[in-house]
Amino acid sequence: MNMIKEAVAGALEHSDLLVKAAPSDKDTLDIVISSDVIKLFGKQIRKVVTDTLDRLSVSSGLIMIEDKGALDFVIRARVQAAVLRSCESQELDWGKLSGVASVPAKAVPPSPRPKLRRSMLFVPGSNGGMLSTSFVYKPDSVMFDLEDSVALSEKDSARLMVYQVLQLPAYRDIETAVRINGVDTEFWQKDLEAAIRGRADIVRLPKTENAQEIHELEAHVARIEKACGRPVGETKLMAAIESASGVVNAVAIATASPRMTAIAIAGFDYLVDMHTTRSDGSEPELFYARAAVLHAARAAHIDAFDVVYGNVKDDEGFMREVRIAKQLGFDGKSLIHPKQIELLHKAYAPTDKEVEHAKRVLAAAEEAHSKGLGVVSLDGKMIDPPVIDEAEMVLQLAAAA
Numbered sequence: 093m094n095m096i097k098e099a100v101a102g103a104l105e106h107s108d109l110l111v112k113a114a115p116s117d118k119d120t121l122d123i124v125i126s127s128d129v130i131k132l133f134g135k136q137i138r139k140v141v142t143d144t145l146d147r148l149s150v151s152s153g154l155i156m157i158e159d160k161g162a163l164d165f166v167i168r169a170r171v172q173a174a175v176l177r178s179c180e181s182q183e184l185d186w187g188k189l190s191g192v193a194s195v196p197a198k199a200v201p202p203s204p205r206p207k208l209r210r211s212m213l214f215v216p217g218s219n220g221g222m223l224s225t226s227f228v229y230k231p232d233s234v235m236f237d238l239e240d241s242v243a244l245s246e247k248d249s250a251r252l253m254v255y256q257v258l259q260l261p262a263y264r265d266i267e268t269a270v271r272i273n274g275v276d277t278e279f280w281q282k283d284l285e286a287a288i289r290g291r292a293d294i295v296r297l298p299k300t301e302n303a304q305e306i307h308e309l310e311a312h313v314a315r316i317e318k319a320c321g322r323p324v325g326e327t328k329l330m331a332a333i334e335s336a337s338g339v340v341n342a343v344a345i346a347t348a349s350p351r352m353t354a355i356a357i358a359g360f361d362y363l364v365d366m367h368t369t370r371s372d373g374s375e376p377e378l379f380y381a382r383a384a385v386l387h388a389a390r391a392a393h394i395d396a397f398d399v400v401y402g403n404v405k406d407d408e409g410f411m412r413e414v415r416i417a418k419q420l421g422f423d424g425k426s427l428i429h430p431k432q433i434e435l436l437h438k439a440y441a442p443t444d445k446e447v448e449h450a451k452r453v454l455a456a457a458e459e460a461h462s463k464g465l466g467v468v469s470l471d472g473k474m475i476d477p478p479v480i481d482e483a484e485m486v487l488q489l490a491a492a493a
Contacts, residue, residue: 095153099177101249102170104160107221108169112156113174121145121152127159140164144171147188166220167257173249184282185319186289189255192222207488209354209395210231210424210440211433212269216241217250223257229430233267238283239274247279251286258290269294269330275305283314286328289318294353299361300331302341306348313351328353334361339381342388352394356426357385359399372409373400375416386421395423404429414439441493442486450483450490457483 098114109127116122125137137159144167145155155171162170167413172189213231215222236257242250254270257263269470270292271412272283276299287295288417297309309329317324329351333339338485339362346355359378363369368377380401398417401410414436417425442450453470457480460468468475 093148093149093175093179093181095150095175095178096180097178099174100175101177102162102166103218103220104158105221107161107163107166107224109157109159109162109170109220111170111174112154113171113178113310114156115178116153116187119152121150123155123157125157125159127157127161129159129161137166137167140167141171144168145175149171149188149441150175151262162220163224165260166224166253169252169256170220170249171254176248184285186255186285189252189358190259192290193397208424208440208492209397210492211427211436212356212397212424213427213430213433214241214271214400217254217270218242218246220253223253226430227262227266229433231266231427231430231433233269233294233425234263235269235296235426236292237269237271238279238286240372244403246276247273251279251283255286255290258287258292267294267316269296271296271298271332274299275308284312285316288313288322289320291322292327294328294330296330296332296356298332298358299334299338300345301335301337303344303348306331306345306352310349325351327351327414328352330356332356333381333385334358335365336362338362339384342384343391346388346392346394354395354397354423355385355389355392356397357399360402372412375413375489382417382420382422389423390421396421398422398425400426400428401432402428407435411435411439432480437493440489442490446486447490453479453483454487 095113095115098112100110100112101109102110104110123138123141125134127134127137137157141155141157209232211231212233212235213226213229214235214237215226217236236254238247238250238254258268270287272287272295273279284295295313297305300306306329313327314324317327329349330344330353333342333355338345346352362381363377371377386396401413403409410432414425418440419438427433428437453475456470456475457468
């Protein structure tokens with residue numbers, strides 16, 4: 093690649109870096125690094141930068157690095173973004189962009205599907221610090237966002253960041269999802285390439301209006317899976333309902349593909365579409381949409397996520413909304429701050445009395461099964477299969493808590 097203009101990528105923030113790439117009159121490649129940890133990690137930073145440039149076939153120019161403690165994957169992604177901007181390149185060779193040893197896709201199993209999806213933590217795809225640490229907070233799922241949290245000018249850089257972070261070993265034991273940009277934008281197909289080639293478990297489609305959008309998304313997912321060697325069908329889909337049309341079509345959307353694993357309601361956009369605003373208390377303005385999305389999920393046998401609660405300083409308001417979601421039957425909630433995870437998990441945890449009752453139900457069921465009885469009873473009451481299923485879920489929640 094030949095750099096033809098000066099370009100910049102990254103940010104002078106904690107756990108990030110600023111990269112400047114520019115052409116040079118000299119037939120040499122000069123790398124200048126400034127870092128607060130240069131004595132400890134200077135050699136490693138230079139090694140990552142050099143390796144990244146080698147993979148991009150950059151042999152001349154000037155690369156200037158101002159580092160604020162970025163991890164290797166952040167350095168790699170920021171250098172890639174700066175160079176690609178400098179070259180005005182639109183075509184990506186994903187093999188050259190990978191920061192890990194080449195491993196056949198079929199040799200890397202997908203992340204284990206969590207038994208519970210109480211929490212799905214949104215992480216901005218352009219935030220190096222949050223990408224570096226979000227797994228330590230132990231949400232049930234992590235959602236790397238390429239849509240609303242990323243400025244238009246940073247879509248390319250964030251896409252590369254997410255592609256790199258998906259390959260980190262730290263995220264192999266947690267379910268990962270990527271919220272791509274909507275199908276009405278110029279970004280979504282490139283986002284999809286990064287998500288699937290990076291081995292995200294789920295692709296979340298925002299602003300889903302109808303089943304046709306899921307069908308179109310599914311076709312592109314299958315194409316990319318074949319191209320990169322992933323088993324066709326491995327990538328799951330999740331739809332976000334954010335409008336009146338989406339709510340009306342919720343059942344069709346939820347049942348549009350066997351890849352569908354969850355459906356979520358996004359409150360802000362929906363309320364704007366409905367010409368209303370968020371209230372306190374029981375939030376009647378969201379009741380119909382919540383009920384419609386939840387019924388669609390149950391009809392499709394997939395999970396349902398409640399809306400984000402945006403005021404991270406209002407624990408009381410957050411917990412009020414959690415109680416509404418739990419009582420309605422939502423499997424979990426989309427979150428925007430790590431501090432909400434523990435509060436949510438505790439709210440979904442069963443009481444000691446509920447745990448004890450669940451154990452007794454399962455013990456009665458086991459005893460009836462061992463005796464060959466077709467009817468399970470406890471304390472003189474018949475126990476139906478749904479009660480047994482509920483008891484198993486109670487113990488799962490208790491174990492997770």
